[in-house]
Amino acid sequence: MGIVHADIDLLSGPDVIAAREGRLAEDQIRRVHVESVVDTSAFMLSINEPIRAELGLPTVEQALVRLADGSRITVDVVGPVELRFANRRVNLDAVVMPGNAEVLLGANALEHMDVLVDPLRQRLIVNPAHPDRPEFRMVGMRPNPVHPDVFSDMS
Numbered sequence: 705m706g707i708v709h710a711d712i713d714l715l716s717g718p719d720v721i722a723a724r725e726g727r728l729a730e731d732q733i734r735r736v737h738v739e740s741v742v743d744t745s746a747f748m749l750s751i752n753e754p755i756r757a758e759l760g761l762p763t764v765e766q767a768l769v770r771l772a773d774g775s776r777i778t779v780d781v782v783g784p785v786e787l788r789f790a791n792r793r794v795n796l797d798a799v800v801m802p803g804n805a806e807v808l809l810g811a812n813a814l815e816h817m818d819v820l821v822d823p824l825r826q827r828l829i830v831n832p833a834h835p836d837r838p839e840f841r842m843v844g845m846r847p848n849p850v851h852p853d854v855f856s857d858m859s
Contacts, residue, residue: 708742708821710789710809710828714751716759717784717795734759738807742821742828746810749787749798755807756782756800764797777802790830792817792838 715735722728736758743750761782770776783797787809794816809828814821818831818838831838 706826708823708826708828709739710742711737712740712807712809713737713788714755714759714807715786715788716761717786718760718762720786720795740807740809742814743808744811744814744821746808747812748781748810749785749796749813750801750805750808750810751782751785751798752801752805752807753803756780756798759785761785761798767799769799787813787817789817789819789828791836792819792830 713735715733719728719733723730723733736755738755763780764783765781766778767781768776769779779802780800781797782800784795785798786793786795794813796813796816814828816838818834818840819828820831821827822829833839
Protein backbone atom coordinates (compact mmCIF):
# COMPACT_ATOMS: atom_id res chain seq x y z
CA MET A 705 0.00 0.00 0.00
CA GLY A 706 1.33 3.45 -0.90
CA ILE A 707 0.88 6.72 0.91
CA VAL A 708 -2.76 7.66 1.40
CA HIS A 709 -3.84 11.30 1.57
CA ALA A 710 -7.14 12.81 2.68
CA ASP A 711 -8.53 16.31 2.29
CA ILE A 712 -9.75 17.43 5.70
CA ASP A 713 -11.00 20.57 7.39
CA LEU A 714 -9.62 21.60 10.77
CA LEU A 715 -11.60 24.05 12.87
CA SER A 716 -10.72 25.88 16.06
CA GLY A 717 -12.55 23.99 18.82
CA PRO A 718 -12.88 27.07 21.04
CA ASP A 719 -14.41 28.97 18.09
CA VAL A 720 -16.86 26.13 17.36
CA ILE A 721 -17.97 26.15 21.00
CA ALA A 722 -18.35 29.96 20.98
CA ALA A 723 -20.47 29.72 17.81
CA ARG A 724 -22.72 27.06 19.37
CA GLU A 725 -23.22 29.32 22.37
CA GLY A 726 -24.06 32.30 20.14
CA ARG A 727 -20.93 34.27 21.06
CA LEU A 728 -19.38 34.01 17.58
CA ALA A 729 -20.84 34.04 14.09
CA GLU A 730 -20.46 30.77 12.16
CA ASP A 731 -18.47 32.49 9.42
CA GLN A 732 -15.94 33.72 12.00
CA ILE A 733 -14.85 30.22 13.04
CA ARG A 734 -11.16 29.87 12.21
CA ARG A 735 -10.61 26.92 9.87
CA VAL A 736 -8.09 25.49 7.45
CA HIS A 737 -8.48 23.00 4.61
CA VAL A 738 -5.46 20.73 4.29
CA GLU A 739 -4.28 17.58 2.58
CA SER A 740 -3.22 15.18 5.32
CA VAL A 741 -1.25 11.97 5.26
CA VAL A 742 -3.32 9.09 6.63
CA ASP A 743 -0.98 7.40 9.11
CA THR A 744 -2.52 4.34 10.74
CA SER A 745 0.66 3.78 12.75
CA ALA A 746 0.27 7.18 14.44
CA PHE A 747 -2.27 7.51 17.23
CA MET A 748 -2.97 11.24 17.34
CA LEU A 749 -3.72 13.98 14.87
CA SER A 750 -0.51 15.87 14.14
CA ILE A 751 -0.54 19.47 12.93
CA ASN A 752 2.24 21.99 12.39
CA GLU A 753 3.04 25.35 13.97
CA PRO A 754 1.47 27.55 11.23
CA ILE A 755 -1.83 25.65 11.46
CA ARG A 756 -1.82 25.94 15.24
CA ALA A 757 -1.28 29.72 14.94
CA GLU A 758 -3.99 30.10 12.28
CA LEU A 759 -6.53 28.25 14.44
CA GLY A 760 -5.42 29.97 17.65
CA LEU A 761 -5.25 26.70 19.59
CA PRO A 762 -4.20 26.80 23.25
CA THR A 763 -1.68 24.37 24.73
CA VAL A 764 -3.32 21.65 26.81
CA GLU A 765 -0.12 19.91 27.88
CA GLN A 766 3.22 18.73 26.58
CA ALA A 767 3.90 15.20 25.40
CA LEU A 768 6.86 13.09 24.42
CA VAL A 769 6.48 11.66 20.91
CA ARG A 770 8.57 9.04 19.18
CA LEU A 771 9.32 9.74 15.54
CA ALA A 772 9.66 7.23 12.70
CA ASP A 773 13.47 7.22 13.08
CA GLY A 774 13.14 6.27 16.77
CA SER A 775 14.11 9.68 18.13
CA ARG A 776 11.93 11.39 20.71
CA ILE A 777 10.93 15.02 21.02
CA THR A 778 8.74 16.99 23.39
CA VAL A 779 5.86 18.77 21.68
CA ASP A 780 2.81 20.81 22.63
CA VAL A 781 -0.59 19.15 22.68
CA VAL A 782 -3.31 21.61 21.66
CA GLY A 783 -7.04 21.54 21.40
CA PRO A 784 -9.72 20.97 20.98
CA VAL A 785 -9.64 20.73 17.20
CA GLU A 786 -12.75 19.83 15.23
CA LEU A 787 -11.73 17.62 12.31
CA ARG A 788 -14.15 17.14 9.41
CA PHE A 789 -13.98 14.61 6.59
CA ALA A 790 -16.89 13.84 4.24
CA ASN A 791 -19.98 13.57 6.48
CA ARG A 792 -17.92 12.89 9.60
CA ARG A 793 -16.52 15.03 12.39
CA VAL A 794 -14.58 14.48 15.58
CA ASN A 795 -13.29 16.75 18.32
CA LEU A 796 -9.85 15.90 19.62
CA ASP A 797 -6.48 17.17 20.72
CA ALA A 798 -3.52 17.37 18.35
CA VAL A 799 0.23 17.26 18.73
CA VAL A 800 2.10 20.19 17.19
CA MET A 801 5.14 19.24 15.14
CA PRO A 802 7.85 21.81 14.44
CA GLY A 803 7.88 24.04 11.38
CA ASN A 804 5.84 23.09 8.32
CA ALA A 805 5.60 19.37 9.09
CA GLU A 806 2.93 17.42 7.21
CA VAL A 807 -0.45 16.97 8.84
CA LEU A 808 -0.86 13.36 9.94
CA LEU A 809 -4.28 11.85 10.44
CA GLY A 810 -3.81 9.16 13.09
CA ALA A 811 -5.74 6.07 14.12
CA ASN A 812 -7.61 7.83 16.93
CA ALA A 813 -9.40 10.16 14.50
CA LEU A 814 -9.98 7.39 11.95
CA GLU A 815 -11.69 5.19 14.51
CA HIS A 816 -13.79 8.02 15.94
CA MET A 817 -15.03 8.98 12.47
CA ASP A 818 -15.65 5.36 11.42
CA VAL A 819 -13.63 5.73 8.22
CA LEU A 820 -11.46 3.21 6.42
CA VAL A 821 -8.37 3.21 4.24
CA ASP A 822 -9.14 1.88 0.78
CA PRO A 823 -5.75 0.38 -0.14
CA LEU A 824 -6.72 -0.41 -3.73
CA ARG A 825 -7.60 3.18 -4.57
CA GLN A 826 -5.20 4.65 -1.98
CA ARG A 827 -7.78 6.91 -0.39
CA LEU A 828 -9.75 7.40 2.80
CA ILE A 829 -13.44 6.46 2.63
CA VAL A 830 -16.49 6.55 4.87
CA ASN A 831 -17.22 3.07 6.22
CA PRO A 832 -19.64 1.63 3.61
CA ALA A 833 -21.36 -0.41 6.33
CA HIS A 834 -22.33 2.88 8.03
CA PRO A 835 -22.56 5.49 5.25
CA ASP A 836 -24.91 7.95 6.97
CA ARG A 837 -23.23 8.29 10.37
CA PRO A 838 -20.47 6.64 12.37
CA GLU A 839 -21.14 3.55 14.43
CA PHE A 840 -19.24 3.08 17.68
CA ARG A 841 -18.51 -0.21 19.36
CA MET A 842 -19.40 -0.34 23.04
CA VAL A 843 -18.50 -3.98 23.68
CA GLY A 844 -18.38 -3.57 27.44
CA MET A 845 -22.04 -2.48 27.65
CA ARG A 846 -25.27 -4.46 27.52
CA PRO A 847 -28.96 -3.62 28.04
CA ASN A 848 -30.38 -4.28 31.49
CA PRO A 849 -32.86 -7.21 31.13
CA VAL A 850 -35.34 -5.57 33.53
CA HIS A 851 -35.00 -2.05 32.07
CA PRO A 852 -33.93 -2.39 28.40
CA ASP A 853 -33.33 1.35 28.07
CA VAL A 854 -30.79 1.26 30.93
CA PHE A 855 -27.29 0.00 30.17
CA SER A 856 -24.72 -1.51 32.48
CA ASP A 857 -21.15 -2.70 32.02
CA MET A 858 -20.40 -6.39 31.63
CA SER A 859 -17.93 -6.66 34.52
